[in-house]
Each structure stands twice: as structure tokens, then as C-alpha cells.
Amino acid sequence: MPRPRSLTSAQIAAAALAVLDRDGPAGLTMRAVAQQLGMGTMSLYRYVDDREALEGLVVELVLGAVDPTPPQGGDWPGRITVMVERVRVAVGAHPAVVPLTMTHRHRSPAILRWSETVAGILAETVTDPERRVVALRGLLSYLVGAIQLEHLGPLSGPGTAAIAGLDPAAFPHMRQLGAAARQVGTDEEFRGGLALLLAGISGGPGPARTRTA
Amino acid sequence: MPRPRSLTSAQIAAAALAVLDRDGPAGLTMRAVAQQLGMGTMSLYRYVDDREALEGLVVELVLGAVDPTPPQGGDWPGRITVMVERVRVAVGAHPAVVPLTMTHRHRSPAILRWSETVAGILAETVTDPERRVVALRGLLSYLVGAIQLEHLGPLSGPGTAAIAGLDPAAFPHMRQLGAAARQVGTDEEFRGGLALLLAGISGGPGPARTRTA
DNA sequence: GATCGTAAGCGTACAACGTACTCTTACCGG
């Protein structure tokens, strides 16, 4: 009986993502998204509660691009690496979404599905559920932090060029690391840190044990 | 000759932090901080370039509370744990600052001093500078991510109560972990994840080696 | 095919924000 809706949530999310990619996080305003959709500002509110909900839609669109199905081949660290890398790639395709993920990640179904798969892989090696909780949260923490450092950090490496300019006497170690950091690519750095965590997970209950998985 | 300044940067930072603690991140406005200082809104601009600079001051105040001197006793993983925990405690005292640290962390002298100390401790065990870069960045990533999950997460644990309400058939592993997560305290979780990373660092070049360091 | 109820779509309006501009005013060296 009533007038039908002319937009889907997916269209709204896509428009918002287009604005975000084009104008950056600060450019994501209700007015800009409405204009992108070719409609009046207030019409947007027929589809979205408020700005926060709009942001949620964008985050979910980006995170929804992550394939949640378990990878097939390889050992468990390899498969977890694939899962983690999938998120990094999806977010890396839209760097401006990073600040938003921080606030909206917690209620994301996509992350939940992702977590389920990772938890399943972890179950193969970590039998104790409490240790599995710690491992999963550790992976998620690393993932969140690394993505942020990568996209909002000063430069790649732990300061790289900026580090090169500071007092060598007060910061001898950082000075040396600044030089070394130039040799380490972004991918290497990300994978390397993840490998450390995975090595720790495979090490068993103690702080540093043997058992190669 | 001119009229002297009546405020120090430290006073401004303290006032802004007070506002932040009282009203949350959204309440941190130029007007609110000026009022907190008992002065007109525009007078603030005599001391601070813009809102971003004000945020930087607050972040630095919080992060400046972190003791950057190396801990004395204990093995290297213990000392790094102390260093990492210091940051967590400092930030935990003012949770509302978490969203700000994300944007301002990169240019923080306090974090630089902290990094220098941690890099020094790492140098005791990790001889290769490139591997040390990866280790340091890994620690920082974990730290940043874990603090965020702790303060902006859904609830403690990887979903905990919210997880309990979802479809057991679709999320069997998360379901089980949700139950287990209730047994894991926040501190345990944080320390546990960190321990995994440290174990990985002490494991040597390969993905999972022996060498207890 | 005319009619009408419902919700879509939009224009206006307001409070609150960051901040540019300008004026007044308090201080201190001479």
C-alpha cells in the first residue's frame, strides 16, 4: 500500500564507502553520502538511524569482503596466516575505514564468522579452551594493532626516517633499528610478527617450550 | 615587556584530561576545556594551535606517566612484560584517551623513549637487527590492539555474554570459547597473549624452535 | 479509473562545534 523503498542497505553502504575512499574519514558526512546517492540529506534517515549506524554499514561492507571459510591446504599456522592476511587485505583496500573499524568492530557479524573459523583451526592444536581463548584474543589483538600501525603509523618500520633524525646518544637502539627497518618490507614485518605469535602458540603451556606442533 | 602568560602547557593538558575523564571523548571540546580553565574559548588558542594539538597534549600527558627506565631485576621476558604493563596501566587509568592515542601515538616522545628501552632489552636476546625490528613492532602491535580490545571491545573475553546468545549450530567453537572466556580474567588474558608473543621471540629464527634463551 | 492511506523524500531550522577576526585590557620595561 505505501510507497516502496528505492534503496537497499547495500547501496547505502556502497555510496558511503565511495565517499570514504574519495574524501577520507573526515569527508564521510550525512550530506556527502546523500548527495552521492542523489537524494536529499534527510532522506538518508529513512534508511539509517544516525551517523553511527551509517559507519557500521560501511565497516560491515568492508569486513564482509573477508572470506570466512577455512583454507584447505597447509598446516595450521599456515591456515591461520591465510585467515589473518585476508582481513589485512580487505582493510588495506580501503585504508580510510581503519579509524571506523576501531569503534565498530565489536558488533560485526563478519568478524564473528572469521573468529569462528580461526577458533576451529586453533582447536586442532590447542586443546585447553582457556588457552584457546587467550590465543584467539592474542591473534585478534595483534591483527587490530598491526593494521593500525600500518595505516596510521608514522612511516613503515618503527619510525624509519623520522627516527633517523633524532639524537643518536639518547636513542642508540632506535637509531640502529631505524636503519634496519628500511630493510624490512611491510609484508615481511606483518608476517614476521604474526609468525612470532604463532610460534608462541605452538610452544605449549610454558613461556618457551619445544614441541614443534 | 609584554603581558606574561598565565597558563602552562601542563595545566592545559591537565584541564583537558579532566574534561575527558568527566565527559568522555565526545565531550572534549575547545569550549569545555576553556571553561574548565576558567577562560574564554578563544583564549585557548593562545596556547594551542587547534583541537588536534590539544588532543596531542592530553595523549602525551597520559603517556608521559609511563616510566621509561629499564626495570632492574628478572629475565628479559619479565622485564619486557613490566614495560608493556606500564603502558597498559597508564592508559587504563584514563580509558577515554584510547581513541585519541590511535591518532596521536606516532608522534609521541614518550612512546619513543619507551621503545628505546624495550629495544635495548630485546637487544640482549635478538642479535639480528631486522629480527629485532619485527619483534619490537610485534610487541607494539599487540599492545595497541590489546588495549583497544580491552577498552572498546564488546565485553571482556572474545564476546563472552553476547557470544552466549548466538546460534550454537553455526558457531560451535565460539560458543565453547564464550563459556571458557568467563574463566579468563582481563589481566590473565593480556599477560597470556603477551607471553605467547614473547615465547615466539625467544624461539629463534624459525617458526617454532627450541632455545629457551 | 478515481480515490486515499501510508510512508518516501525533502526543506527548513536549530544547537553545537572549530576557529578567523577584532577589540579591549593587563602587564612590564623604560
Next chain:
DNA sequence: CCGGTAAGAGTACGTTGTACGCTTACGATC
């Protein structure tokens, strides 16, 4: 005592999110 300098504040403007109410298009009904 007095004048120059910068501190401090008032006003104002553009932009944001969004509440409110009007208009308008659709499709089920007679």
C-alpha cells in the same frame, strides 16, 4: 608614569548532525 606588546574575550561564520513537518508518489481498494 607611560607606551608597546601580547593576553584574553566577544562576535560571527561555515559546517556538522538531526528534529520536525510538509509534500508527493505509489499501490491497494471501491
